[in-house]
Amino acid sequence: MTKKILILPGDGIGPEIVAEAVKLLDCLRADFGLEIETETALVGGAAYDDCGSPLPESTLDLAKAADAVLLGAVGGPKWEPLEIALRPEKGLLGLRAGLGLFANLRPAILYPQLAEASTLKPEVVSGLDIMIVRELTGGIYFGQPRGVETLASGERRGINTLVYTESEIERICRVAFEAAMRRGKRLCSVDKANVLECTELWREVAIRVGRDYPEVELSHMYVDNAAMQLVRAPKQFDVMVTTNMFGDILSDAAAMLTGSIGMLPSASLNADNQGMYEPIHGSAPDIAGKGVANPLATLLSVAMMLRYSLAAPEHAERIEQAVSKVLDRGLRTGDIASPGTETVGTAAMGDAVLEAIRAAAA
């Protein structure tokens, strides 16, 4: 059955990098029989400029009707003076909420060809391939009560609430176990169960869900130790699953281990495997329109889309292998350039990936 993909170029370098993803999808459709149809819509600052809202209803409707959404990036200095409700980032949050995207998948992958980009020693990180599954719609970022109250003494007190129900924990753990089944079958659940009762419940539910996945080796780690282990020996991990806030912190730390943020994709999924896919880097307004942005994180986001929402892992592998080939050839965009490599622009990098895909099939 033909799958629907909604393309949201967004702002800054978004349109340039997404253009390469569109070329890639066209190639997979034309030459490799991928059954998809695509539509394009506005989000973020581009949508605000067009109709006064960072997430027009029509865009949200299209997103809901799609099997997957590919997003470039949103935001830029142009829209920073706007009130918060109108800012480009609200478009992103609105899509997450509107689609119920509770599972954020954040791979931290370091292609051996780029190992020198890391601040860590090559032997510690070369070939790193972790998947961090972060709960995205619950936990302390959303919990009630919250706010700042004034006590009888006149002193103020700030409050936020970490809260998870069993069902919220269960569904994110299930996503993580499914991810582990497609990978190395090892899952590390990160909590602070020795101190926080809420994450004691998290651990209990993780163990319970784990009974449905006897092939997956489940372990548990306290968040402070996980932060240490990511620095000490990151390759020990396969899939990690954790709360919204712990995932926010650990996924960013893990991304930085690779030293090449321009290479990292992400996925946000709901219970139906409907998903939004986007590079983790931002809209980079300083280089927008110059044709120098790195499109690889966006192309790798397409690979994640194929694997997680479109049930087409063979196409995902095509892309991932092609990216590795292109790096082998020594092609680099400016952000990942190093001595002895050839610096190319956005379109040339996209073309090289297509070429590698076609060559592998020839």
Added chain:
Amino acid sequence: MTKKILILPGDGIGPEIVAEAVKLLDCLRADFGLEIETETALVGGAAYDDCGSPLPESTLDLAKAADAVLLGAVGGPKWEPLEIALRPEKGLLGLRAGLGLFANLRPAILYPQLAEASTLKPEVVSGLDIMIVRELTGGIYFGQPRGVETLASGERRGINTLVYTESEIERICRVAFEAAMRRGKRLCSVDKANVLECTELWREVAIRVGRDYPEVELSHMYVDNAAMQLVRAPKQFDVMVTTNMFGDILSDAAAMLTGSIGMLPSASLNADNQGMYEPIHGSAPDIAGKGVANPLATLLSVAMMLRYSLAAPEHAERIEQAVSKVLDRGLRTGDIASPGTETVGTAAMGDAVLEAIRAAAA
């Protein structure tokens, strides 16, 4: 005026490493005019074995009467079967609570001589010298309400509460600004003010306290970015101040950047600069009694004690410089040994530090 120091050797390697600290204090008293008197007491498993409590009242009373407490380490497999209230770790928590130690100072220092021990590239971490100031008695680890409740639907829900009053934030920020004044005069306050109202209040109070320290350059960073920056460019930081939980995570990550946990001291202070000083490594029961444990973190804890509780920074510097000299000589305990260095035991390392102190004064 003569200062009182309570010595708590504790469990595992605690007695061995603390013995070196006692030799050091004796030397500073006898040869360098440091006016101190010391007393020794039991805590942790050793106290439980003696009298059935990990924190005898007599020990807590002595701690309260002291200007500073030096702790080795507590815990070990022998006491793990005990109920939580009787476990050695409770001795530590009881001391923190009993003395009101709300400020945890966690340096992450990487002596250039040990730069190879890090998983990070030497140029990224050699000479690292960060101080993380963690709030220790408030925040989400202590907030009410907390626990697991059963909803009307029968589903369970876990809750913990992040809560800080202005005065709690103010006193920890004050400690951090004071620490910055003794160091590089740069303070980075870490929060998640864009999402958590409680830490929005944190930021506001940090700015207010900062008006009393016009010489200190105050900056702010979100916790996820701080976790990234510690990996990307840790030497950008001087002092960091943050909440209990963020500090738990970041101080452990920062410690691991050094790759030599056996070198790192810590301090926990109250409003009167009364403090408890201890190495961050544990009681290491596997090597206890063998005379091979690294005493340097404990000796550096004494240096922190001299600086923060005993107002004797000149003696602190003596110790720190002596440690550096001993490393220059190529002496190493097993945990920090590397090719081309000489492996020595606990007592020989302690002696070498004393010798270097005396040599520097000769």
